[in-house]
Amino acid sequence: MEAIQDLSAEHEQPTVAASADVVDDMTSFFGGQEELRCTSDKPTAFNDNRSCPINDVLPICNELLFDICMELREKRGGLLSLVCFPTDEPKRIPPRNVDCQRSKKSLLWLLRTHGCIEKLKLRCNWMTVHSCILLELTEYSRLKRLKVDCPCGDTVKRNIVTLLSRLVHLEELHVYVSEKSDILVAAISALLRNTACLTSLVFRAHSENQLSQTFIHALATNSTLEYLEILGKWDTAEPPGPFWSYVKSNELLSKLYLFGEELDHEGSLLEEALVCNYHISTLYIHKVCGGERTVNVLTRILAECISLKNLTLGDSRDEFNIISEAALNGCMNVLVVNNTLEELELSYSLWHPTNWITFLAFLPNNKHLKTLEVTSSFYPDYKMYLPVLEALQQTNSPGRISFGCYMPTTVELDLLRFRAFSGVCIEGALKEKVDTLQSLLTLNHLTSVVIDSRECDQQLFDCMAKYIKEKTVLRGIILFISNTAGDAPAACWEPLFESLSSNTSIRYLRIIVRGHFSYAGHLARAVGRSRSITQMFYEEYRPEWDPSGFLSPLSRELDENYNLLEVSLSNTAKMDAETTCCWFKVREVSRRNSGLVKRAGAAIQSPTLDWYAANALEKVSRRPVLVRELAEKEGLAVDEVAKMLRSRLVSVDGMNDFMRLTGVVKKAVMCAPPVDGCNFQIQDLNVDCWRLVRRYLSFDDVKRCPVAKPDDPMAE
Incomplete structure (x- = not known):
């Protein structure tokens, strides 16, 4: 984000009058294509499920936006999101003033002419420099999602307040406030009182800020929210009663995430509010007291929250307390008869290991619970795990219960054989790492592995290579490389x-x-x-390291890569101009691939298909990793999604559909009379022959062009 920070205010704050010709300039830049406009009388992204024509020139748009650290990304249904680069973006040479002005003009043009921008994601440093541009958002904007990391500065806050008052279609709002801001809280409160659309609110105030009564009363009057995530100060002598009254009586709220300290303490009213709400299906409580106080709260929630499907209780203030037999049995008895809870996440420190043994022994009596995740936010004493895992083995619940990632100083293979851990961290002495990797070859339940490679040792490298090559359930790898290992011979x-x-x-x-x-x-x-890696993070742990040795070859390998969805570098990297171009190409490939997944997700439910949708369906269906990615986003089985993709493609599988969608013909293929004695033409291909052709011909292989004019005799 250095490029942002180095821009002077005088160069970066042109008046609106100075940019009055932006729309004409940008339309001219794109070859005078009036179709690229997306105004109120031609909302292209909302017409017959067709994508906005600007999707054809997204790489050009993103190149224009690159110098102010923004990019356009595709969303479902042909819509667009406009997002800032992450705050940990690698450093690059600050752009010239003329390039910044060009980027700003491009952004103004987009905001003024494209109502299909559905989401804005704005970060702190960007807001400090450019927040006034947001006031140019078209009055016809269909903006539904806004995510803002709010920095200091009264001007920025006023601009956000003005923006919020204009967003009449806003459905999701994420606001992160680093300091107390009465003006922002008042604006969000007004939105809550007046909105007819807002269904999701994430409001993270500074942890020292008590939630204002204005905000709480606005929540109480709101009748649209279904998702609420909130952080504030809760541990005052007088708890915010109106908020708990809101939770208690709300009949629409289905997902509630609460961040704060010891939210279940005596007198907090949390317990009474939750058990009276019969509609919440997902509940997350960040920090609890622990001990019997929390067990009693958990018991009431399990017994009386009749719609609850997902429950998470975070870290405990009081750790590993021994819970009385009566209290624990009471909790287990209500869990056994609970037939709504599907996912439960508890901290391992919630109670003593002996209580875990009792808890796990009861668990098989509940047939409805799908997963139990036991988490630890520190390096626990794994010796205490052995009797707990032995009790778990007796429950015969493979795959149902997970204790997360096993991160010991020395790996105890006896613990791994219980199949309770989904991941393992391998570090320590060389021989121990080699022995562990060799032993792990017999285990097929670990989905993630962390390896600390400090030595230049051929046997260690061979073991790592063999393990990675043979494991077909492995989903994630984190590899730490020391200077010594980094200088190992190429044969390693x-x-x-x-x-x-x-x-x-x-x-x-x-x-x-x-x-x-x-x-x-x-x-x-x-x-x-690779045809499976979707996320890649690379870092050299040294100041201002040069990433060209990684980015340059990566950018040359990505033309046919459709699986890479995200690439990240650490913010200690510093790029020159040439490396910056490579970085842009890598980002564009990941944007393209992510867009295909989102577009395919919308296409499988759309009654009609255009070229964008058909191309996305085809690309995703031919790549198992993207099918799996789409299945996770849709919350469906992989086989079911694959079947849906094939079914939608069949509807446009014929020659006429292919030619029509690619713009070759308007309706159907009809050839001119044959010449030179050649009687066989493309329209004569039967279904089997056409399918054979389509094995080697994709929707994006055809250079798209405008269809023939209606008076053209070949237009049919």
């Missing part, structure tokens, strides 16, 4: 890179190098050639 690294590129299950890869990594290019090529 080549098998490892080959394993990374050939593995078909790995989706998340994070590489953290302590110093310079001479094999960064080899790693980049392995990632680019």
Whole structure:
């Protein structure tokens, strides 16, 4: 974000009058294509489920926006989101003033002419410099989602307040406030009182700020919210009674996330409010007191919250307290008869290990609960786990209960055989790491692994490569590389890179190098050639390191890569102009791939298909990793999503549909009379022949062009 911080206010705050010709300039820039406008009388993204024509030039738009650290991304239904780059973005050479002005003009043009921008995601540093631009948002805007990290500064806050008052279609609002801001709280309160659309609110105030009574009363009068996530100060002598009254009587709220300290303390009214609400299906409580106080609250929630499907209780203030037999049995008895709860997440410190043994013994009596996740936010004493895991083994509940990632100083393989952990951290002495990797080859339940590679040892590298190559359930890898390991011979690294590129299950890869990594290019090529990795994070742990050795080869490998959805570098990286171009290309590939998944998700439910939707369906259906990604987003089984994709593609599988969607013909293929004695023409291909052609012909292989004019005899 250095590019933002280095811009002077005098250069970055042009008047609206100075930009009055923006729309004409940008329309001219795109070749005078009036179709790129998306105004109130031609809301292209809302017409017959067709995507806005600007989707054809998103790479150009993003190149124009790049110098002010913003980009357009596709959303479902042909809509667009306009997002700031992450705050941990790599540093780059500050752009020239003329380039910044061009970027700002592009942003103004988009805000003034495109009502199909459905989401804005704005970060602190960007807001400090550019918040006044938001006031140019068209009055016809269909903006439904706004996410703001709010910085200091009265001007910025006033601009946000003005923006909020204009967003009459807003459905989701995320606001993160770093300091007390009465003007923002008042604006959000007014929105809550007056909105007819807002269904989701995330409001994170500073932890020292008591929730204002104005805000709480506005919540109480709201009749639209279904999702509420809130952070504030709750531990005052007089608890915010009106808020609990709101929770108690609300009949629409279905998801409630509460962040704060010890929210279930005596006198907090949390318990009474929750048990009187019969509509909440998801409840998250960040921090609890622990001990019998929390167990009693948990018991009442399980017994009386009749719609609850997902429950999370976070860390405990009082850890590993021994719970009385009466209190624990009371909790277990109501859990056994509970037939609505599907997912339960509890902290391991909620009660003593002996209580866990009792709890796990009861658990098989509840047939409805699908998953129990037991979490730890620290390195626990794993020796205390052994009797607990032995009790778990007796429950015969494989896959139903998880204790998260196993992160000991020394791996105890006896604990891993219980199949309770979904991940493992491998560190320590060289021999221990080699032995652990060899032993893990016999286990097929671990989905993530963290490996600390400090040594230049051929056997260790061979073990890592073999483990990665053979594990078909492995989803994530984090690899720490020391200077010594980074300087290992190529013979050590080549098998490892080959394993990374050939593995078909790995989706998340994070590489953290302590110093310079001479094999960064080899790693980049392995990632680019992988057909399963969707997320990649790369960092060299040193100040202002040069990422060109990684980004340059990666950018050259991505033309045919449709699985990479996210690439991140640490903010300690510093790029020159050439590397910045490579970084832009990498970002655009991930944007394109993410857009295909979102577009395909909308297309499987759309009654009609255009070229954008058909191309997305085709690209996603041919790549298992994208089918899996879409299934997770839709909350459906992979096989079911694959079937839905095939079904939608069948509807446009014929020659006439293909030619029509690609713009070759208007309605159907009709050839001119044959010449030179050639009697066989494309319209004569039967179904089987056309299907054979389509194996090698995709929707995006045809250069799209305007369809023939209606008076053209070949227009049919």
